[in-house]
Amino acid sequence: MSKIELPKSVMAAINFKGGTGKTTVALAIAEGICRLMQKRVVVIDCDFQCSASIALLGRRTLNDLIRRNATMDCLLLSKLAKRSGTRLRERVAAAQFCVSEAAGLMHILPGSPDMPRHERQIVASFLPKSDINAAYETAAAKMGDQFRSLLDEFDFVLIDCPPGLTLFSEAAIRAADGIVVPTLPNEISFAAIDHLRAEIARARPDTPFDDLLVGTVVSKVRQKNGSTSHRTHVESIERLLDRVAPQFQLLKPYLPYCRELEGATWRDNERSISFAMRYGQSSGMVERLVQEFASRCGALMARRQHASGAGRDTRREAHGR
Numbered sequence: 001m002s003k004i005e006l007p008k009s010v011m012a013a014i015n016f017k018g019g020t021g022k023t024t025v026a027l028a029i030a031e032g033i034c035r036l037m038q039k040r041v042v043v044i045d046c047d048f049q050c051s052a053s054i055a056l057l058g059r060r061t062l063n064d065l066i067r068r069n070a071t072m073d074c075l076l077l078s079k080l081a082k083r084s085g086t087r088l089r090e091r092v093a094a095a096q097f098c099v100s101e102a103a104g105l106m107h108i109l110p111g112s113p114d115m116p117r118h119e120r121q122i123v124a125s126f127l128p129k130s131d132i133n134a135a136y137e138t139a140a141a142k143m144g145d146q147f148r149s150l151l152d153e154f155d156f157v158l159i160d161c162p163p164g165l166t167l168f169s170e171a172a173i174r175a176a177d178g179i180v181v182p183t184l185p186n187e188i189s190f191a192a193i194d195h196l197r198a199e200i201a202r203a204r205p206d207t208p209f210d211d212l213l214v215g216t217v218v219s220k221v222r223q224k225n226g227s228t229s230h231r232t233h234v235e236s237i238e239r240l241l242d243r244v245a246p247q248f249q250l251l252k253p254y255l256p257y258c259r260e261l262e263g264a265t266w267r268d269n270e271r272s273i274s275f276a277m278r279y280g281q282s283s284g285m286v287e288r289l290v291q292e293f294a295s296r297c298g299a300l301m302a303r304r305q306h307a308s309g310a311g312r313d314t315r316r317e318a319h320g321r
Contacts, residue, residue, distance in 0.1 A: 006037055006294040007301040010148055010157040011214065012176040015183055016199075017192035018163030021219040021255070023051040024264045025182040026160040028255075028279065032290030034102035035275045039155035041102075042092055044072065044147060045111040046168035052160045053110035055265040056095040062110055065093075071112040073119070073168075080142055081125035088146050089153050097267040099275040107154070111168075119167035140167055140203070144174030165199055173203050178214040178300050180251070180293065185218050185237045193248070211304075214296045215251035217289065222257050251292055253285045 013026040030041045045052040053062050053071075065071050075091045078084040088109070095106040112118075122143070126135035150157050159172040173179075181196070183189040193216070197209040204212070218237060237254070255261060260280035276283045 004037070004291055004294045005298055006033060006039060006156060007298055008151050008155055009177040009297055009301055010151065010159065010175050011297065012159040012161055012172040012179045013182060014159075014161040014169060014172060014179050014196065015181050015189070015192055016164050016169075016195050017183075017189050020184050020189050020192075021182045021217070021261075022163075023047070023055070023160050024261055025180065025217050025219060025255070026158055027052060027055060027264055028261070028286045029180070029290055029293055030106060030156075030158050031099050031102045031275060031278070032286055033156060033294065034105040035099065036287065036290060037294065038105065040105050040107070040153075041156045041158060042107040042109055042150055042154045044109045044150075044157065044159045044172075046072075046115075046159055046166075046172055047162040048111060048113050048115040049162070050111050050113060051265050053108055053112075055267050056097055056106070056108040057093060057110060058096060058267075061093075061096065062112075065110055066112045066114070071114075072109045073112055073115045076143055076146060077118045077122055079146070080122050080139065088149055092150070092153075097272075099278045100272045101275050103272065109150070115162075115168060116166070123167065136167065136170075140170040140174055143167070143171035147171060147175035165195075170199075170203055173200055176212065177304070178297060179212050180214045181216045181248070183216055183218055184220055185254075190248075210249075211300075213249050214293060214300060216248040217251050217255065219255035219261070220257040221254040249296075251289055251296070253288055255285060255289070256282060258282055 013022045013029070015022060026043060030043050033039050033041050043052050043056070050062060070091060072088070072091050075086055075088060079086060092107050092109050094104070095102065095108055098106040122139050123132070123135050126138050130138065147157065147159065159176065161169045161172050181193055183193065200209045200212060221237070258281060260278065260282050264278070279286050
């Protein structure tokens with residue numbers, strides 16, 4: 001297999017429906033990139049449930065950061081509302097409970113349960129100069145710029161988004177070079193992607209949803225290898241996808257419903273274990289998924305670079321006339 005190059009980029013794991021496995025998929029992809037490509041990765045935890053932060057730092061460490069106002073949302077509030085000079089990089093922490101192959105490579109920018117309150121305070125800081133809608137747009141754009149600034153320090157930035165549309169998820173949409181959409185194999189989860197498509201059209205009118213979409217990850221598929229019930233389940237999923245979402249750009253393999261993946265975010269005070277031990281029977285599937293994800297990220301960034309170069313050439317030609 002030829003070596004897959006993963007370009008420097010910001011990607012967001014996002015689906016407006018909750019419970020679709022966003023954090024599980026984000027952590028699996030991040031740890032897979034560290035293991036297979038030895039890249040320095042930072043996960044930005046934009047979900048006020050803080051699952052990624054708890055998984056990678058443990059509750060005790062995260063609670064200490066929250067007490068000291070040392071989380072990502074506190075820094076953004078201070079930086080944008082109070083014009084602090086502190087860099088976002090200074091709130092990034094090395095992951096304490098990642099797989100052994102990711103030690104020293106994987107990092108987390110932790111969130112806090114106070115994010116809903118802090119986002120209101122951030123928006124309020126822009127209100128004296130604009131109305132509520134303009135203040136929201138300005139705040140999201142500036143937060144997105146802050147997220148992208150981490151590319152100065154890291155090879156890859158992966159944003160774990162909250163369910164629903166929040167200031168933090170909008171900032172992630174604005175910051176992202178591409179998105180990966182974790183979903184469950186049911187129509188309710190797929191329907192939420194239509195809402196996401198509409199919000200991206202509003203927030204990024206210059207970049208269509210299809211140009212941002214790296215792929216859709218279907219997870220929690222009940223699996224009994226080779227069984228008739230498993231094949232029937234997969235076939236029903238694909239019929240549903242063909243009917244409701246033919247442009248979802250599925251990332252395969254599908255991730256199964258299994259103990260290792262269901263417990264991937266439960267690691268507080270756990271000793272360091274290998275990637276193979278962490279993901280167990282699913283480790284090969286996760287590796288293949290990460291390789292396909294990285295390949296598509298590379299293709300997406302190459303297309304964008306080519307389009308940008310063609311645009312510059314067109315402008316130069318027009319100027320020459």
